[in-house]
Amino acid sequence: MLELFLAELKRGRIQFRRYLFESIGGIAIATLTFYGLFLSASYIAGPGLKFGDRLDAIIVGYVLWTLVLFVMTSISGTLQREAQTGTLEQLFISPFSASQVFLSRAIADLLLQFGLIGAILVIIMALTGRWLAFPLSLILPLLTVLLGAYGISFAMGSLALIFKRVGQVSGIFQFGLLFLMSIPTEEWTGGMRIVGNLLPMSPGAGILRNxxxxxxxxxxxQLSIALINGGLYFALGICLFSWAERRVKRYGNLNDY
Structure with a gap:
């Protein structure tokens, strides 16, 4: 498994270096989009607008959305690209299981993307003048968010295996993820608090905002709830992906166009 991960890390590093301009463009688009929304909100509200710590929470939610969006599209996007290039079947007949291959590739790509996410966060903080805290304790809730994100990514990958093209569905999910990462469910009370704890990645995102x-x-x-939440969604995504893999192999349409 370590050999597989190192190979995927090398592959990701080569692609990252070869398409560096695209990565820089992604940083520019993400930061300019947020800053444009920030300026629009400031203009509409007028000069007396005071965000307080709400702007900090919005920044955390936006950067989390950028991170989760990359994770969610990594597996389904890889499946569609491999199918288009005709190399999808090679991944499924490797000595490793398909879930191990795609998970190793997704984690390797994520390690490389952390630098881009960090750059986006620093630029946004510099533009808005709001500097966040970075305690070491944020690692644990971040892991719960990533668990849930990979679970959703595997679920989307199962759809890509069966239906081949899931671009429109993925676009709908992007707006849903923005809602999950931005809405302060940690401030909900009563029955709505229970609903917030059941939503994917929401408990971990709330802890990170706090x-x-x-x-x-x-x-x-709350961290225990976030760990259970992330673990359940990750297990569900793996189960769906394994079911979809068995289905396409049984019907022989793994690499159909």
Missing amino acids: LMARQLPLDLP
Whole structure:
């Protein structure tokens, strides 16, 4: 498994270096989109607008959305690209299982993308003048968010295996993810708090907003909920992907156009 991960990391590094201009363009688009929304909100609200820590929370949510969006599209996008280039079947007859191959590739690509996400965050903080806190305790809730994101990514990958083209569905999911990463479910109470804890990645995102935007201590009971949430969605995504893999192999339409 380590050999597979190192190979995928080398592949990702080569592609990243070869298409560096595209990566720089992605940083520019992400930061300019956020800053345009920020200027529009400031103009509409007038000179007396005071965001307070809400702007910090919005920045956290936007950067999380950028990160989760990359994770969600990594597996389904890889499946569609491999099918178009005619190399999808080679991945499924490798000594490793398909889920191991795609998970190793997604994690390797994510490690390379962390630098881009960090650059986007620093530029946004510099443009808005709002500097977030980065305690070491944010690693645990970030892992819960990534678990849920990879679960959704595998679920989208299962759709790509069966239906081949899922671009429109992926576009709809992008707006849903923006809602999940931006809405402050950690402030909900009563029955709505339970709903917020059931939404994918929402508990972990709420903890990150509390840590980075509001400088609150780590909420251990809420972290436990976030771990369960991320683990369940990850397990569900793996199960759906395994079912889709068995289905396309049984009907012999793995690489159909």
